[in-house]
Amino acid sequence: MLIFDADDTLWENNVIFERVIDEFLDWMAGPGLDRAGVREVLDGIEAANAVTLGYGSRVFLHSLRECVERLRGRAVTAGEAARISGWAAAFEGDGVELIAGVAQTLAELARRHALVLLTKGDVAEQERKVAASGLAGNFRGVHIVAEKNVATYEELVRAYDVVPSSAWMIGNSPKSDILPARSAGLNAVFIPHDHTWVLEHAEVDPKDAGVLRLSAFGELLKHF
Incomplete structure (x- = not known):
């Protein structure tokens, strides 16, 4: 997953x-x-x-x-x-600006794997962005949570009856995407973004073999 x-x-x-x-x-x-x-x-x-x-x-x-x-x-x-x-x-507004390669990459990955969306924030605001993105059809589930911590990831893999080590969390935030997912036993793909919120910054262990570092979203197709 x-x-x-x-x-x-x-x-x-x-x-x-x-x-x-x-x-x-x-x-x-x-x-x-x-x-x-x-x-x-x-x-x-x-x-x-x-x-x-x-x-x-x-x-x-x-x-x-x-x-x-x-x-x-x-x-x-x-x-x-x-x-x-x-x-x-x-x-405000009805649109979002997709990051380069996202639409095509997700469409291809959805043919090979089970995809799930996990985002935090205001429910109505996040629902609007998900709808505006046109990407929802690629995901088996869309989850909007108040916080992304270790318990969030543990609950998610239980809900999908997935062994944590067989799941990968993919994101740009060390604090919310990478570190808590690793602590919950998942693997992670870290795709840094130049404008990641300062409060989401944290150090990712460069020696952690469970973290795959990519420079662009489209590179996921080389690994999954």
Whole structure:
């Protein structure tokens, strides 16, 4: 069984957040606190909110508002709130941008293997992206979870009655895709993405024989 991450593995995602963050840093940086300092505060707020509120654009916009309040030591003004709300448009729309080679590669792999999609985040938001991608027909199941941890992977292989060592998790995030899957006994395919969210970064043991490293999605056809 091949299990696929969605955001930044099948389609572009974090680059959209980074574009908004870039504008936010320009707005908030000033005397006494540069862009790097603002980003450090925002990263800390996002990390805390991910634990209590989860993931997705609504939580992200909430984090921007909280960051403004923390940095300015007061509640946001109506104008500031409107500016933050305006960034919601960046995450709306009926389409997604597939990463190169994804559609063709998944179609071929689906003829050879059982494929499953595993993604985390806001259910409605992720369902919209899955539908917009046109890829759902390749998967035997689509699972949207609050968090991707060891228990998530253990539950998934049990649900499909699969021996963990015969399953592969494929994704771009060391923290959510690679490390917990390996801890649950699955193999993993690590396909790095230039714009992986900073909070998803972690070290992957280069000596771990259970992790296959690829530079492009289409290379999966050489191995599966």
